[in-house]
Amino acid sequence: MPRTLVRDLPAHIGERVTVYGWINTSRLQRKMQFVLVRDHTGMVQVTNKRTEPASETEETFEHAAIESAVKVTGTIVENPIVKLGGIELVPDSVEVVNAADSPLPINELTGIDQRLDWRxxxxxxxxxxxxxxxxxxxxxxxxxxxxxxxxxxxxxxxxxxxxxxxxxxxxxxxxxxxxxxxxxxxxxxxxxxxxxxxxxxxxxxxxxxxxxxxxxxxxxxxxxxxxxxxxxxxxxxxxxxxxxxxxxxxxxxxxxxxxxxxxxxxxxxxxxxxxxxxxxxxxxxxxxxxxxxxxxxxxxxxxxxxxxxxxxxxxxxxxxxxxxxxxxxxxxxxxxxxxxxxxxxxxxxxxxxxxxxxxxxxxxxxxxxxxxxxxxxxxxxxxxxxxxxxxxxxxxxxxxxxxxxxxxxxxxxxxGVDSIRETTFLFRGPNRLEP
Amino acid sequence: MPRTLVRDLPAHIGERVTVYGWINTSRLQRKMQFVLVRDHTGMVQVTNKRTEPASETEETFEHAAIESAVKVTGTIVENPIVKLGGIELVPDSVEVVNAADSPLPINELTGIDQRLDWRxxxxxxxxxxxxxxxxxxxxxxxxxxxxxxxxxxxxxxxxxxxxxxxxxxxxxxxxxxxxxxxxxxxxxxxxxxxxxxxxxxxxxxxxxxxxxxxxxxxxxxxxxxxxxxxxxxxxxxxxxxxxxxxxxxxxxxxxxxxxxxxxxxxxxxxxxxxxxxxxxxxxxxxxxxxxxxxxxxxxxxxxxxxxxxxxxxxxxxxxxxxxxxxxxxxxxxxxxxxxxxxxxxxxxxxxxxxxxxxxxxxxxxxxxxxxxxxxxxxxxxxxxxxxxxxxxxxxxxxxxxxxxxxxxxxxxxxxGVDSIRETTFLFRGPNRLEP
CATH class of the missing domain: 3.30.930.10 (Bira Bifunctional Protein; Domain 2)
Structure with a gap:
């Protein structure tokens, strides 16, 4: 299926679409899987109901590491309680295009220098x-x-x-x-x-x-x-x-x-x-x-x-x-x-x-x-x-x-950021030539 | 006077304008001076009739070297026999803003290498x-x-x-x-x-x-x-x-x-x-x-x-x-x-x-x-x-x-030019780091 950008999803309510992006976060509950998928235009909640026996989609989300590249196909549904624009994607298939290693070398608490190492x-x-x-x-x-x-x-x-x-x-x-x-x-x-x-x-x-x-x-x-x-x-x-x-x-x-x-x-x-x-x-x-x-x-x-x-x-x-x-x-x-x-x-x-x-x-x-x-x-x-x-x-x-x-x-x-390091794609200083 | 670009002169027939540019060529005849002035948008013929005694403008054109930077003020006149758009500039004043040395180090016959020296x-x-x-x-x-x-x-x-x-x-x-x-x-x-x-x-x-x-x-x-x-x-x-x-x-x-x-x-x-x-x-x-x-x-x-x-x-x-x-x-x-x-x-x-x-x-x-x-x-x-x-x-x-x-x-x-040297602002090669 051709790609639909996350920012364009509100125009596709009730339609079947495919989103290309990365797994931003994954909340795997007993009855439901809530997976946020992110592309360069925004984030969408993928809401997957667990079934008995487990669907292939459920199994894939169960084991996909955060920041893996995925293509998720499913239907866009209105849901006012979802924070991300009041819509969610109900998946019928998911493909891990390229899996991420786990754990990630940086997180939200990582300092600027190590962040730049993994820019x-x-x-x-x-x-x-x-x-x-x-x-x-x-x-x-x-x-x-x-x-x-x-x-x-x-x-x-x-x-x-x-x-x-x-x-x-x-x-x-x-x-x-x-x-x-x-x-x-x-x-x-x-x-x-x-x-x-x-x-x-x-x-x-x-x-x-x-x-x-x-x-x-x-x-x-x-x-x-x-x-x-x-x-x-x-x-x-x-x-x-x-x-x-x-x-x-x-x-x-x-x-x-x-x-x-x-x-x-x-x-x-x-x-x-x-x-x-x-x-x-x-x-x-x-x-x-x-x-x-x-x-x-x-x-x-x-x-x-x-x-x-x-x-x-x-x-x-x-x-x-x-x-x-x-x-x-x-x-x-x-x-x-x-x-x-x-x-x-x-x-x-x-x-x-x-x-x-x-x-x-x-x-x-x-x-x-x-x-x-x-x-x-x-x-x-x-x-x-x-x-x-x-x-x-x-x-x-x-x-x-x-x-x-x-x-x-x-x-x-x-x-309003406090260093030129943040606004340079790959910063170069006296002590930094990498990555 | 504010500048008028050469390409815009046809819209100013009968008006007094000032052109900023360079003396491209100068044909100084007994009764007339024909000076082509060039800017980045084109070339205009400046047609100056000699007078007795000589006007200040005439004297200035008489001694201004080719490629000097000048401001020429005068009236735009239609003249069908002029090749450059059928118009000419009849000057009432000319200012040499920055004089060029003479002779020029390159001319139309100069080879590419010396041309690049004087790019x-x-x-x-x-x-x-x-x-x-x-x-x-x-x-x-x-x-x-x-x-x-x-x-x-x-x-x-x-x-x-x-x-x-x-x-x-x-x-x-x-x-x-x-x-x-x-x-x-x-x-x-x-x-x-x-x-x-x-x-x-x-x-x-x-x-x-x-x-x-x-x-x-x-x-x-x-x-x-x-x-x-x-x-x-x-x-x-x-x-x-x-x-x-x-x-x-x-x-x-x-x-x-x-x-x-x-x-x-x-x-x-x-x-x-x-x-x-x-x-x-x-x-x-x-x-x-x-x-x-x-x-x-x-x-x-x-x-x-x-x-x-x-x-x-x-x-x-x-x-x-x-x-x-x-x-x-x-x-x-x-x-x-x-x-x-x-x-x-x-x-x-x-x-x-x-x-x-x-x-x-x-x-x-x-x-x-x-x-x-x-x-x-x-x-x-x-x-x-x-x-x-x-x-x-x-x-x-x-x-x-x-x-x-x-x-x-x-x-x-x-x-359709035959060397990258022509299409590079200032060419750099194994033997060339100047100018």
Whole structure:
């Protein structure tokens, strides 16, 4: 029999159907067997009355281990006391397509690390399944918006000939008789595309960071969302693009998954008002200092505590989950960020915070070859390895700007989970290369 | 003034507009200046009459180098003798936003290798720009189809803890105090997702092959299209999915870019009839042998010459550009391909050829743990490093199958170009890591 998805069963009351899925739980009573069967669209109660002698179906359910893959055929019956949609499946046959070993290596009490060891079993939990269904919607909505604005999707190389952007925190690859480096971002390549006359560049792909960092927000490999826009009038154009894009994404997510996210994660998806609040770094630091905040590390930047506090202030003042922090000082930004024409100590740049967590870094880029060279030298960069990049500014590169965002972080904030490990299909960190 | 795209100019006759773009060519005559300005949507003739004394606009055009980025403001005028749509832009002002160096390092006669050195300039050629506009449409259509079938988009890790699939042809990465390997395909990970209850897995992302191969069809890094389908009845379900997906993609491409592809590449986009022809490997070899074909290398497989010949035969016999080659012998397929229940010497697998070039490899996978173990051992695989993969089959993995396709190759065949170097944004090969 062809498959009927669990979510479609209410339309088949009184009909004979076959469900393909996994045995979620099995309650085997003296007179009845109650078996919950789960597919990626939901769960259905299979209600099997025991007979004398026992039916083949009864025998099969008696011995089928939890999480075995099964096909159950039977009739859909209305039963108001059944919690799962007031229907049940009365089986006439069941096939164990692939039996599961028993016991399972993880259960509801298992900690994150062991859950990740058995990630495929962990993913069978409906909340985990939902993460990647929502992520698919997020990506589809990002692309729909970007395409609508005329963006071209590119796949920039992950192999680089030089560790151009910084040198630290870059993975080295043995590349035949030389060394390649894994791209920490598509930054230089998407700018080359802008120099190549591609009007708006969009990419979703892996980025690699050799950071020995164990926070809940860092990974050695994660999925980056990258955007670069040609012919902008200023960094404001980039921020405007991003806020409209995110509002579109969250409207789509709310429409398709709002209820499920509320149910399984206890989070209300809020479609943000436009424009998002903007606050300069100077004002942010001033306001935080008034509250007694003392930055941990770098002068002129926010630490995670500062990011949480400024988001809380903005939430209180404007009732908004998002805030753009603008005008980062040149000391904390790379050489290719454009500087303010009147105040050369600040860059035309921004971070976007969502509920206290940085999800995006963006800027207008310096597109004038001589200014770019000067800024690279001022930062003490060796310009020789940067030559292919710098040369791409010698032939009429238009003004441009863009952003890089982290998909896994966005999913983390969206679903209110406390680690990027939960929102990455198979997490990679300094201590984790498996499974 | 806000920007007007070149393709929209015909709707602005008699109006004053500003075009942002690059100086494509400049014909400076005694009484007139004819300057072609190009953006990503087309080309417009700027017609400037010289005056006495010379206008500022005239002076600027006189000295602006080819490929400089400019903003030209003026009035759109009908002129039937102008080839570019019968309109011209009569300028009243021009701004050189970023001047190009002169001379340009490449021109129309430059060979592919030097063109790739200056790929961003190469991309400004309208035919090259079109490649990535078409690719964007291809990807959008692939995703639209896959989403419509209920697929979940995943980003599988590119870092692997073991060189599990083969060991040869894999790049090694220094990963803190151990070694990581770059994924040659998402194969094992997308199967883990299937074991995780994700019903249909879709991914477009980079794959890495340490092949010292210099053919027109190989790269060390390319963009893979990966698909995996749970609960299939057989490999036919995978082929059916692919042929419907490609027909959808080509219908979209034809509708959006058919004319431009005809004009710039001289290729007619053909929307294929369904189903695609299918031919078993045994029949293919028999028919080729009758024609006098002698395989170069492996017994039971086709070499590039064989692929071209069988495609030509199918084109002649059925008038079809595509052909599925099925039932590959076990000797040329990996251990995880399912074997035919009645004829265990052949696998439930296929390749898809398009105009003589292999663009896809697919199969039903072996989902039964004990059979999979046996097949791995038979192939002489060390099963210990494969443990995380093999373990994922112990808990009710459903029957499944899928495919891997190469996006750059598809683009190469679609546009009729002779090398994957042309259809890759920034090509990577054994000798090329730049720009």
């Amino acid at each position: 495929f079993l962990d993913l069978r939990n409906p909340a985990r399944t939902l993460i990647f269904q929502v992520q698919t919607t997020v990506e589809a909505a990002l692309r729909e918006f970007a395409y609508g604005e005329g963006a071209t999707e590119l796949h920039t190389p992950k192999f680089m000939g030089t560790a151009s952007e910084s040198g630290a925190e870059v993975f080295k690859v043995k590349y035949f008789d030389r060394t390649a480096y894994l791209a920490q971002s598509p930054q230089f390549y998407k700018q080359m595309a802008i120099s190549g006359g591609i009007d708006k560049v969009f990419e979703i792909g892996p980025v690699f960071r050799a950071e020995p960092s164990f926070t809940s927000r860092h990974a050695t490999e994660f999925t980056g969302i990258d955007l670069e826009l040609a012919w902008i009038d200023g960094v404001e154009d980039v921020m405007s693009f991003e806020e409209r894009m995110l509002a579109h994404v969250l409207a789509e997510v709310k429409a398709k998954h709002g209820e499920a996210i509320q149910e399984l994660f206890g989070v209300e998806v809020v479609v943000p008002e436009l424009p998002f609040p903007r606050i300069t770094m100077r004002d942010a630091i001033e306001q935080l200092t008034e509250q007694g905040w003392k930055p941990e590390k770098v002068k002129g930047d926010l630490d995670p505590e500062g990011e949480r506090s400024i988001s809380a202030l903005v939430q209180e003042k404007y009732g908004h989950q998002f805030v753009f922090i603008t005008e980062f000082p040149i000391g904390v930004r790379p050489f290719y960020h454009m500087r303010n024409a009147d105040r050369p100590e600040v860059t035309e740049s921004f971070d976007l915070l969502w509920k206290g967590i940085e999800i995006t870094t963006g800027a207008q880029r310096e597109h004038r070859y001589d200014v770019l060279m000067k800024q690279a030298e001022e930062k003490g960069m060796a310009t020789e390895p940067l030559k292919p990049y710098l040369d791409s500014f010698r032939f009429g590169t238009p003004p441009h700007g863009g952003l890089g965002a982290g998909l896994n972080r966005i999913m983390m904030v969206l679903l | 961003f300039l190469d991309l400004r050629n309208p035919a090259r720009t079109l490649i990535f506009q078409v690719q964007t449409t291809v990807e959008a259509a692939l995703r639209e189809f896959a989403y419509g079938e209920g697929a979940t988009e995943l980003h599988t890790p590119k870092f692997m803890g073991t060189a599990s699939e083969s060991g040869a042809e894999v790049f090694k990465v220094k990963y803190f105090d151990r070694t990581a390997y770059l994924a040659q395909s998402p194969q094992f990970y997308k199967q883990m997702a299937i074991s995780g209850g994700i019903d249909k897995v879709f991914e477009i992302g980079p794959v890495f092959r340490a092949e010292p191969s210099f053919t027109s069809r190989h790269a060390t890094e390319f963009t893979g299209i990966d698909l995996e389908l749970a609960w299939i009845d057989g490999v036919e379900d995978v082929m059916s999915f692919e042929e419907r997906m490609l027909a959808h993609v080509l219908a979209e491409v034809k509708a959006k870019h058919g004319e431009a592809i005809q004009e710039l590449f001289g290729v007619e986009v053909v929307v294929p009839e369904l189903p695609f022809p299918r031919i078993t490997m045994r029949d293919a070899i028999e028919q080729l042998t009758e024609q006098g074909w002698k395989p170069e290398k492996v017994k039971g497989d086709l070499d590039p010459e064989g692929e071209r010949s069988i495609s030509a035969l199918v084109q002649e016999k059925y008038g079809h550009q595509f052909v599925f080659i099925t039932e590959f012998p076990i000797g040329v397929r990996p251990f995880y391909h399912m074997r035919n229940a009645d004829r265990p010497e052949v696998t439930e697998s296929f390749d898809l050829l398009w105009k003589g070039i292999e663009i896809t490899t697919g199969a039903q996978r072996e989902h039964r743990y004990d059979v999979l173990m046996k097949q791995a051992e038979e192939k002489g695989m060390a099963t210990e490093p494969l443990k995380p993969y093999l373990d994922s089959f112990r808990f009710g993995t459903p029957p499944h199958g899928g495919l891997g396709a190469g996006l750059n190759r598809i683009m190469m065949v679609l546009l």
